[in-house]
Amino acid sequence: MSREPRTFAEVLRMNLGAVTARASVRIVAAFRERSWLIGETVFPFLSMSTFVLVYRGLHAPPAFEAFAVLGGAMIAYWNNVLWSMASQFFWEKEQGQLQLYLITPVSRMSILLGMALGGMLATTTRALVILAAGLWLFHVPFPLDRVPGALGLFLLTLGALYGLGMILSSVFLLWGREAWNTVTLFQEPVYLASGFYFPVRALGTLVASVAGLIPITLGLDGIRQIFYGDAARGFLPLAWIVPIQAALLVVYLFLAHRALLTMENLGKREGRLTIRGG
């Protein structure tokens, strides 16, 4: 008869195992289905190309085309957060998998973290293809010497973004069947609010400030400022963006933990964790 792990080292090893296992599934799945590979690289690239050509049709300066290319690459992460983080527990429940997670002796946060890390890695391959193809095909200006600084802010943004995704996964689970439609509702409006294709400053201070709660908004604003300076028409000074993103990361991870507990308790109390289609 095996005993329950008690020492910190044992608990840590078990949870790291859960993180690795969940991340592995995500990475393997991301490369297994060829139609998904095409759907997640070629089609977003075409969508991004459309917005580059809108700028070209409007005779806008080349820097604007670069905004669309960067935004197009970042959209891959937002879509991954929506479709593969936020709605994931709902799909898992529908397939009868959620209950298996709940009876394992690992932290639910480990499973979410594995999901997030696997999603980030898999999505990065898509985003890189979209970015590289955009830069190569449209010859947009892209100062490579500024990549390290942008990369730091990018990683911070991803952390906060996937933290938000962890919160949404609990919330969406409670929404049940509406989750599907809610995901759709969160797509284009967030493309607008986060300024994926234009500097978010254009939305005005109030709207842009509220949109800043979505980490990708300020992350993208800061990354554009790092690459293009004043031409990026930044919303907030770069010096403010880094601490704000760090604060969002901490707050969202805390809230994700609380939301997960609430979801689990509520689901158990109402007997909804094993119900399909509701």
Next chain:
Amino acid sequence: MAADGAGIGAKRAWETMRAGAWIGWQVEANWADPFLFLVFAIAKPLSTTLILYLMAKVVSGGAVTPAAFHQLFIGNTFFLYVTEVLIGISWAVFRDREDYETMKYIYVAPIRFLHYLLGRGLTKVATASIGIAFALSFGALVLGVPLRHDPATLAKLLGVTVAGLIGVMWLGVSLAGISLVVARHSITLNEGLSGVFYLLCGAVFPIDVLPSFAQRIALVLPFTYWLELLRRVLTGESYSEILRRVDDMTLGAILVATTIATMIGGYLWFSWCERTARARGLIDWKSNY
């Protein structure tokens, strides 16, 4: 006698389409109260309209002529029909086959699945129309897009819209045919196809800025002519230098011809896919991921 048979067949087809449309409406709308559903219907067109507005008016500043925004506004707004109807009809196959598991029952009933699908397509036309009507009103009233709205223009608009929509519906039927013979996760390909059309038919930019090989593809797509005609009807102006040389009558004739070709091609393709799906036992396929 034969005429009676045809009459009964047409009546059965219409009843099937009507039932399909009603079921489609229930699937689309019964998850939310009317207000939330309205928000859902207008969120996408409103968001894309505002993205383009901000790109054109604010970001590019003085370099942009208002006429350029008017043209891309109309193209983007009406393209919602393509996105919604194309994906909606093909997605209905996956939902009915794998989620609700009802497709096999439709096949054992004395009705044609094609008529049912066309009914489902009509629902998507209706829900897209809500979004488009709102976006057009928003464009005219809030963004100041001057849209002609005299009775003659509205009659022309109706004719051009219906002609284009018939083509869109039958292209959706073609994609539904593909859906019958592929697993559900291939929906990304169907979704992506609307993105390809969005890029190639010049919905939000003149096709003149496309590379020459892409311009050639644009000129065989019915949507290119459809959107150009809609722009001319609503603003009296042409968007593309390439299409400016073609007069309205010729554009209309091309639209009708491409629509008829899409109908015939769609019918033949769907029938072939349907026979293949039945022969391979795919009508109750559940791919489950």
